[in-house]
Amino acid sequence: MNEIKKEEEKSLNFLEEIVEEDLSAGRYKSILTRFPPEPNGYLHIGHSKSIILNFGLAQKYGGKTNLRFDDTNPVTEDTEYVDSIKADIRWLGFEWANELYASDYFEQLYLYAEELIRKGLAYVDDSTSEQIAQLKGTPTTPGLDSPYRSRSVEESLQLFRDMRAGKYKDGEKVLRAKIDMTSPNMLLRDPIMYRIKHAHHHRTGDSWCIYPMYDFAHGQSDSIENITHSVCTLEFVPHRPLYEWFIDKLEIFPSHQYEFARLNMTYTVMSKRKLLQLVNDGHVTGWDDPRMPTISGLRRRGYTPESIRLFAEKIGVQKRDNLIDVSLLEFCVRDHLNKIANRRMVVFDPLKVVITNFEQEEEWLSSEDNPEDPETTHRKMPFSRELYIEQEDFMENPPKKFFRLSPGQKVRLKSAYIIQCDEVVKDETGKITELRCSYIPETKSGEAQSNMKVQATIHWVSIPHAITTEVRLYDRLFRVEDPANEEGDFKEYINPDSLQVLPAAYAEPSLKEAKFADHYQFLRKGYFYLDKDSSEEKLIFNRTTTLRDNWAKEQKKS
RNA sequence: UGCCCGAUAGUAUAAUGGUAGUACGACAGAUUUUGGUUCUGUUUGUCUUGGUUCGAAUCCAGGUCGGGCAACCA
Numbered sequence: 001m002n003e004i005k006k007e008e009e010k011s012l013n014f015l016e017e018i019v020e021e022d023l024s025a026g027r028y029k030s031i032l033t034r035f036p037p038e039p040n041g042y043l044h045i046g047h048s049k050s051i052i053l054n055f056g057l058a059q060k061y062g063g064k065t066n067l068r069f070d071d072t073n074p075v076t077e078d079t080e081y082v083d084s085i086k087a088d089i090r091w092l093g094f095e096w097a098n099e100l101y102a103s104d105y106f107e108q109l110y111l112y113a114e115e116l117i118r119k120g121l122a123y124v125d126d127s128t129s130e131q132i133a134q135l136k137g138t139p140t141t142p143g144l145d146s147p148y149r150s151r152s153v154e155e156s157l158q159l160f161r162d163m164r165a166g167k168y169k170d171g172e173k174v175l176r177a178k179i180d181m182t183s184p185n186m187l188l189r190d191p192i193m194y195r196i197k198h199a200h201h202h203r204t205g206d207s208w209c210i211y212p213m214y215d216f217a218h219g220q221s222d223s224i225e226n227i228t229h230s231v232c233t234l235e236f237v238p239h240r241p242l243y244e245w246f247i248d249k250l251e252i253f254p255s256h257q258y259e260f261a262r263l264n265m266t267y268t269v270m271s272k273r274k275l276l277q278l279v280n281d282g283h284v285t286g287w288d289d290p291r292m293p294t295i296s297g298l299r300r301r302g303y304t305p306e307s308i309r310l311f312a313e314k315i316g317v318q319k320r321d322n323l324i325d326v327s328l329l330e331f332c333v334r335d336h337l338n339k340i341a342n343r344r345m346v347v348f349d350p351l352k353v354v355i356t357n358f359e360q361e362e363e364w365l366s367s368e369d370n371p372e373d374p375e376t377t378h379r380k381m382p383f384s385r386e387l388y389i390e391q392e393d394f395m396e397n398p399p400k401k402f403f404r405l406s407p408g409q410k411v412r413l414k415s416a417y418i419i420q421c422d423e424v425v426k427d428e429t430g431k432i433t434e435l436r437c438s439y440i441p442e443t444k445s446g447e448a449q450s451n452m453k454v455q456a457t458i459h460w461v462s463i464p465h466a467i468t469t470e471v472r473l474y475d476r477l478f479r480v481e482d483p484a485n486e487e488g489d490f491k492e493y494i495n496p497d498s499l500q501v502l503p504a505a506y507a508e509p510s511l512k513e514a515k516f517a518d519h520y521q522f523l524r525k526g527y528f529y530l531d532k533d534s535s536e537e538k539l540i541f542n543r544t545t546t547l548r549d550n551w552a553k554e555q556k557k558s
Numbered sequence: 559u560g561c562c563c564g565a566u567a568g569u570a571u572a573a574u575g576g577u578a579g580u581a582c583g584a585c586a587g588a589u590u591u592u593g594g595u596u597c598u599g600u601u602u603g604u605c606u607u608g609g610u611u612c613g614a615a616u617c618c619a620g621g622u623c624g625g626g627c628a629a630c631c632a
Contacts, residue, residue, distance in 0.1 A: 011572055038632050073631060129630055140626050148620095174630055183560040195630035214632050237563060238627055259563085261625095266569085314581065318564095321625055325569045328582050338595060361623055372595065374567050393567045403593070412591055445591070457591045524592050551593040 006290050012037040014190055015053070015258060019061055019229060031063035031228045036094070036218070041272035044089045044292045044522035046263040047089040047318045052312040053260065054089075054231055055094040058312065065368050067096035071168040072217045074201035084287070088295040093305045098225075102217045103203045105224055109212050110164065112176060112220055112250055113193055120207040121249055122193060124159040126216040130533050132174070135181070136189050142182035143189045149178065163196055166209045177216075182266050185509070187242050191215055203267070208511070214450040219243040222255035230255050233262040233318065263315065266292045267476035267495075269484050276277045281493055284477075290531075290542050292414055292499050300367045300426070301474065302519055302529025302544030304340075307333040309366065310545070314404070321480060330545050334527070337544065341521040345414065345459040346507040348525065350388035351436040352463070355419065358385045362462070365445070367415035379510050382465040383416050388506050393458045394435060396424060398544040401554060403455035414523060463545070469539035472531065473500040505537075514539060 012020065034053040035045065043051075058065040067089065071077050089096070116122040125148045137143035151159075156175075163173055175194040183189055193216040199210045219242075222230045230243075237259050243366055247254055250532065264270055269278075270293060277291070278284050289295050289303035300309065311332040315324055346368075364380040389405070398406040405411045410420045423436040442449040465539045475498050480486055481492040514520070520528045520541070527544040 011574095012570095017574095036632090040632080070632065076631075133628075136628060138560085138627095142560095143628090171630065186561085188626085192630055197630080211630095213630075218632085234563070235626060236632090238561085262563090314570080318571075320564050321571065328570075331582060334594090343592080363601080371590095371592085386590070414589095414591060418591095430578095450591080454591085456593075459592075521592085521594085524594070546596050547592075549593070554593080 010019075012320070015057060015229070015231060015260065015317060016060070018258060018371075019057060025060060028228045030429070031061050032066065032097075032224065032226055032469070033058045033063065033229050033231060034068050034225065034443060035064040035104075036068045036070045036221075036232075036334055037085050038076075039078060040071070040073075040076040041276055042084050042296055044270060044272070044275065044295065045265065045293045045298065045311075046270045046332075047088075048092055048308050049263045049312050049315070049409050050233070050297055051089055051092055051094060053317060055096075055379075056262065057229065057231070063228075064097035065094070066098045066227070067102055068100040068102065068222075068225070070214070070218065071101050071201070071203065072212050074197060074199040074211065077202055078545045079202050084296060088299075089297065091299060091305055092308065092492070099226065100221075102202055102221050103201060105217070105221055106204060106208055108224060109217060112246075112252075113216070114160065116156065116177065116193075116246075117160060117175075118153060119249065120136075120153055120178065122175055122177050123151050123157070124163070125149070125174050125190075126154045126172070129171060130303060133371070134191075136186065137181070139184075145181050146176070146190065146434075149181075149190070150525060151368055155248070157205060160194075160385075163194070165187065166198070166210075168196055170198055172196060174532050175210075177245075179242075179327060185238055185241060186239055188245070191242060215239060215242050216246065219246050219255065220252065221248065221302070223247055223250075227255045228255050230257045232257060232259055233476060234259050234321075237260075248317060255366050259319065260317050261321055263323070264482070265293065265329065266323060266326045266481045267478045267483075269478070269486070269490055274490060274523060277491065278477075281491070283491065289470070291474050293477075300529075300532060301542050302337075302527060303333050304336050304519070307336040310335065313368070315384050326476065333545055336549070337521065338518050339372055339528045340370075341519040341522055341527055342369070343371070343521050344508055345461055346522040346525060346528075347388040347390055347459065347461050347466075347471070347504050348502055348505045349391045350431065350506055351391045351394055353387045353389050353419070353460070354434055354436050355387065356422070356436050356437050357438045360384075362465070365416050373411075381415060381508050381510070382462045383413075384462040384464055385397060386463040387413070387460045388433075388463055389413075389458055389460050394432075396422070396432070399558075404458055405456075410440075410454050411421075411452045412443070413460045414457050415445050416460070417441070418452060418454055459525075461506045461508050463506075465509050467509055467512055467539070468504040469507050469511065471505045471528070471541050472544065473501040473543045474498060474503065475500070475524070511539065514541075519544070 033055045037176050055065045115545040125146050135144045174192045176190045180187045181189045194210045240257050288296035288300050363383045366378045367381050368376045370376045393404045414420045417439040419439045422438050425434045427433050477498050479494045479495045480493045483490040514530050524547040528541040531540040531542045
């Protein structure tokens with residue numbers, strides 16, 4: 001019994017192991033994590049990995065998570081981003097214990113800086129940034145001490161106060177930590193703690209003209225909040241000694257930093273800088289363009305929080321660089337949408353079918369909303385003498401494995417009747433203009449001959465009842481798997497066919513009632529979601545993703 | 559030619575000194591009023607060379623390969 005249970009247990013990722021070890025060793029009574037975005041862009045699917053990790057870790061072990069905006073660089077940050085970040089986190093299904101800002105700690109951070117100066121561990125440097133870079137050395141050659149390094153504590157203290165008081169222009173002076181100019185870790189070669197920026201801050205306004213650098217703000221912010229596990233991405237590994245150095249010298253609560261590999265995904269880019277370029281250069285319509293890997297883009301496209309959380313669970317957490325196949329994300333969203341999406345029929349590329357022996361004006365047929373749901377509801381669909389089916393569902397000279405309609409052959413119309421193609425009508429150019437078919441009355445769904453064997457079932461709409469809708473079909477944004485690592489500019493690899501707009505597809509009338517709360521499966525076409533550009537007069541649907549398509553695969557082979 | 563991190567099927571991820579497993583993908587089949595879903599099966603892997611050990615993906619040493627580090631960005 002015990003063994004069976006053990007087998008079913010999911011193995012822990014390395015961070016969960018660390019937390020369990022810390023908890024069982026009694027190092028903490030409970031854990032506190034944080035999610036620390038800089039409000040300088042929109043969140044993307046990579047951030048969702050971090051969000052789910054930080055909030056999930058706390059949830060799993062009965063702890064809490066703070067949301068802390070890392071707003072130490074006023075020139076790139078904005079409240080627009082603060083709002084979008086909060087909305088995205090909530091949409092993913094998480095609520096933070098406290099909403100905090102690194103800028104809340106500017107006064108405390110300033111006092112910490114004075115303390116380090118008094119301890120002889122920091123000094124004001126008058127060098128230009130070029131001089132500082134010059135003396136910094138390179139990864140293979142040690143740096144040299146700045147001439148200002150030996151300045152007295154009193155002088156540095158006075159100068160630092162003057163910096164705060166606004167006596168200097170941007171770039172004239174910086175405050176640096178006095179560590180080791182010969183350290184093999186470049187970040188320990190007297191890193192800059194404060195720089196002068198006469199800039200308006202989105203929260204503190206004009207009350208400061210000096211701003212702390214990331215390294216002097218992040219660890220202390222964690223410490224002030226008593227964060228137990230500060231989880232960040234791999235590029236911060238070399239920062240960890242510095243993170244610990246400041247905490248150690250300041251003798252404050254020892255938060256600990258742990259690093260995991262950021263998410264990379266095929267056929268897209270995952271850096272805020274690159275995404276911003278796509279927006280600014282007009283390659284996409286905005287941060288929430290459905291082709292973007294942003295959370296807002298995925299939401300608009302019709303992804304669900306559940307599907308993204310499932311994705312995060314499946315990709316796991318590790319320290320090795322990775323490039324996740326986007327087909328895994330697609331699997332996750334199909335998995336969820338298959339369970340919740342209502343089925344509807346929409347014809348994208350119409351071919352007229354006349355049912356020659358159908359004498360009534362119309363007949364309303366019942367069709368299930370979701371066959372995956374044992375308690376599915378049903379809707380009524382109008383059937384009439386004139387219908388549209390998909391062009392691709394008819395072939396005059398079909399190959400052997402083509403199961404759909406062709407001259408003399410039968411197909412089932414989903415939730416309606418089996419029809420047979422009697423005649424192909426063409427115009428003078430030889431183009432097929434309509435199909436004349438007959439229906440077999442007793443084959444209506446649920447009736448006597450409804451289990452008659454046919455090779456395929458296709459979707460359809462009644463022409464007189466159909467409504468039109470715009471449909472936007474999306475494909476991958478880039479033509480290559482890893483555009484960021486190709487030669488030259490990543491933008492050269494943009495897929496020119498990432499968006500295909502169908503101005504008028506023909507939909508069954510029930511779609512008039514489509515809501516943003518609902519996701520739809522257009523039968524045999526894919527999953528679709530109402531776009532925010534829709535209006536009373538005009539419906540617009542985004543294709544979230546296609547269905548798996550074995551027929552398409554079969555065709556590709558030949 | 560410095561320091562740091564890493565290396566398990568195509569892509570991810572498990573095995574924590576004791577039978578290399580899982581998911582996605584691919585392929586084949588069954589079921590199906592969606593060429594969807596579901597189900598079954600097949601395929602492919604421990605970077606390398608030594609060492610420790612009864613036994614190594616796991617521990618040790620050398621090598622190889624990949625990534626990061628020289629913003630007053632985070």
